[in-house]
Amino acid sequence: MAGARNIQAETGPMLAADGRPLKDSLNRALRRQKLRALLLISPLLLFIMLTFVAPIADMLFRSVENQIVQETIPRTVKALEGWDPSTGAPHDEATFAALYTDLVIAEEYKAHTRLGTRLNYEFGGASSLFRGTGREVGKWPTEVYTEQFVASDPAYRDGAAWALWMADPSVRAVLPLTADAYDAWALMTVVEKDDVPAEEQPLDFVYTALYRDLAAGALPQLMPAVDVDNWDSVAIRDLFLEEDAAWGELPVWQAMKSYGGNYTAGYFLNAVDMQIGANGPEMRAEDERVYVTLFIRTMILSITITATCILLGYPVAWLMANLPARSANLLMILVLLPFWTSLLVRTSAWKVLLQQQGVINDTLVWLGLVDDANRLVLINNEAGTIIAMTHILLPFMILPLYSVMKTIPPSYLRAAKSLGATNWTAFWRVYFPQSVPGIGAGSILVFILAIGYYITPELVGGNKGVFISNRIAYHIGTSLNWGLAAALGTILLVIVLVLYWVYDRVVGIDNVKLGG
Amino acid sequence: MKLKHLMGATVLAVGPLCGSMAFAQDIAECENCSDSMVLMSWGGAYQASQTAAYAEPYAALTGVNITWDEGSNEAVAKLRAASEAGNMTYDLIDVEGPDSQRACDEGLAVEIDFDEQLAAGADGSTPTADFGPSIINDCFVPQIVFSTTFGYRTDIAEWNGAVPDDLCDVFDLTTFPGMRSLESRPKKNLEWALLCDGVAQADLYDVLSSEGGVDRALAKLDTIKNDVIWWSAGAETPQLLADGEVVMGSTYNGRLFAAAAEQGQPIATLWDWQVFDFDGWIVPEGLDEARMNRVMHFLNFATDTQRLADQAKYISYGPARASSQPLVSTHATLGIEMAPFMPTNPANQKNFLVNNIEWWADNQDEVEAKFQAWLSQ
Secondary structure (H helix, E strand, O other): OHHHHHHHHHHOOOEOOOOOEHHHHHHHHHHHHHHHHHHHHHHHHHHHHHHHHHHHHHHHHOOOEOHHHHHHOHHHHHHOOOOOHHHOOOOOHHHHHHHHHHHHHHHHHOOHHHHHHHHHOOOOOHHHHHHHHHHHHOOOOOHHHHHHHHHHOHHHHOHHHHHHHHOOHHHHHHOHHHHHHHHHHHHHHHHHHOOOHHHOOOOHHHHHHHHHHHHOOOOOOOOOOOOOOOOOOOOHHHHHHHHOHHHHOHHHHHHHHHOOOOEOOHHHHHHOOEEEEOOEEEEOOHHHOOHHHHHHHHHHHHHHHHHHHHHHHHHHHHHHHHOOHHHHHHHHHHHHHHHHOOHHHHHHHHHHHHOOOOHHHHHHHHHOOOOHHHOOOOOOOHHHHHHHHHHHHHHHHHHHHHHHHOOOOHHHHHHHHHOOOOHHHHHHHHHHHHHHHHHHHHHHHHHHHHHOOOHHHHHHOOOOOOOHHHHHHHHHHOOOOHHHHHHHHHHHHHHHHHHHHHHHHHOOHHHOOOOO | OOOHHHHHHHHHOOOOOOOOOOOOOOOOOOOOOOOEEEEEOOOHHHHHHHHHHHHHHHHHHHOOEEEEEOOHHHHHHHHHHHHHOOOOOOOEEEEEHHHHHHHHHOOOEOOOOHHHHOOOOOOOOOHHHHHHHHOOOOOOEEEEEEEEEEEEEOOOHHHOOOOOOOHHHHHOOOOOOOOEEEEOOOOOHHHHHHHOOOOOHHHHHHHHHOOOHHHHHHHHHHOOHHHEEEEOOOOHHHHHHHHOOOOEEEEEHHHHHHHHHHOOOOEEEEEEEEEEEEEEEEOEOOOOHHHHHHHHHHHHHHOOHHHHHHHOOOOOOEEOOHHHHHHOOEOOOOOOEOHHHOOOOHHHOOOEEEOOHHHHHHHHHHHHHHHHHHHOO
């Protein structure tokens, strides 16, 4: 090697026929080949990215996404930055005034009810609190400010004058609340009403903001001077409390503060039966914990189902691999038959078979094995889920087992026996170890399918045999808490990946075979 | 109760003369309207009743092509997904009251001006007055009143001739032994449990909102928990009753009618403390002008007095308009008088509740968590 490099150093890089360096030429050829390969798979890649990876990533992202609070009530979130929840609900007028401005604007965009729905996930009552207050907030008697401004100088009624004042940087600098409220109003006027702000009189909340600015001692240039010292005023905090006493209590404020950020761990905490309390994350009340139990149950039942599949599938696969072709084919058809039947039909058939007045119980009673008064409870519990799912997933165990067993030469067993091994020793020491890759493949398939199952547990599992996936479906379809569903789904995905990694560590993924 | 005036009129249900099949020949011309619609509904017997009572007549009158999507049990989820994708594939969606509230809250449904956009009652009343208490929010155009109530088998020997006529018989395992079926959701079950635990109707939601209120209801349910099969689809209870798996169970009144009257099963309805709910249309946000015009034109036709009364020929749910009540007649194929099977029949509504949408919207999440934790214990 060293010699070769020396030669190169003396004579320069090795050249191809066209005079380019050989290495570049080779790279080019390879690159073209790679590109062609990529082009060939690009339709599939694009399809998978667009229809599978992107939607899943988008869905999983919802588990932390939380812009809605920040977007709907930005002023309130800002006002709450310096507030310490341990001192009780806020009392200062400024915070309530910020919330008032936010709510009036949100109500125009019809966003306040969506915020209520969001916060209702964190504390019950938010939904009607925001809906109810949003309905009333536009009718609050803040027009006293508007009237007093207009009475002191008619210019305050003039949209064009307002537009002029609010375009002036020096005015904006001394009237921060007013400038902010006016901007929001102007945007709303354009977007929601399709009007020109300079031709419209601002709404009451803009005058309210102006009053608050002036009362705080601001002296804007340009605008007609007014002295607001002895004006009639309304206490916005009192209006809130009159509307709903909940505004004077801690939970709603704490929820608005805790969930004010753009991203939240709240859904994930919820998914493991925790919540954000006054002092950071804490466990939920004992009687509200559901998800951890469900995750554990999903694991235990999935492992049980995998085990029963191995127990039932192994002998069948062995028979198929060792019987003469004709009988083996018949067996194969029997194994595949369930594949061609709808999942729902099979599950419903199990309902008919397993229920207390069903075929199995009737037969057992008729045979005298079970007393009529004590019929077996085989459905609407864990037993129902295990039985039905074992049946449905059995082919996924048998097929990989069969394809691996098919490759084990029968001569090995004969050799073991001829060397003096008993039937059991020959099986356990010689045959079984060679079939382990099949068990591995079957187990992974069955376990991963089982862990995400939803229809069958829903129909035959009652309340003791349902999986975490049933809760995910509930939150997607019924409660509409997609963030929580995404968090539960993410956790399930992570659990599967971790188990896969552990499996790889213990068994080795190279030891898994789906066929010869 | 406010609902009385709406419900009361059913007793006047008279012969087929009033329920004339003649369609309004002078249906107003629809200007700048699309020529097709996608309606989302529940499938099954209910959608069939809508098809027969107003979708087919409308299609025959206007030549509009109507496509059905049977997705209403997850309507709001689908509506939200379509709205986020910016591609509204549905023109009109059939939902229950609580779902309409959520769609309205999330800004997914259009607000309706009832008196402006809907047909006046056949008796001249304004739509607002005619629909009365069934107008539960600004987005919801009601069609029917249905109820969740109990059905029981009429051939149970162990009951020694006793017939359940009181809601609390559900909790009485000595007189009425056997399995029950209840929905695996807290709504309605908690109310029923409290009513049988001695809470007055007026105090129900105060008790449920108070500390320990939900626990009290769950404690009452504990007394029968071992004898309950929990259902998640409305079709399960009639099936369980027919199979003899349960002796009584809650479900929607129309399902019980179908099992008893149409299939001849030995099943009867226990109307005591039935819970009323409304089902109706919402119009999704994000339709273009032509589609919107078409939908409003259809809505005006499909929710008029006659059309809502016609629907009751096919299914035992009460029309949401007071003016439709006198026109309710006999079943289209069985020929039996429908009034006794209507939840709104005065004889059937000595005691009843109305689904408290507001309370449940507020407390659903917490109570659901408690209920599920209780179920899995």
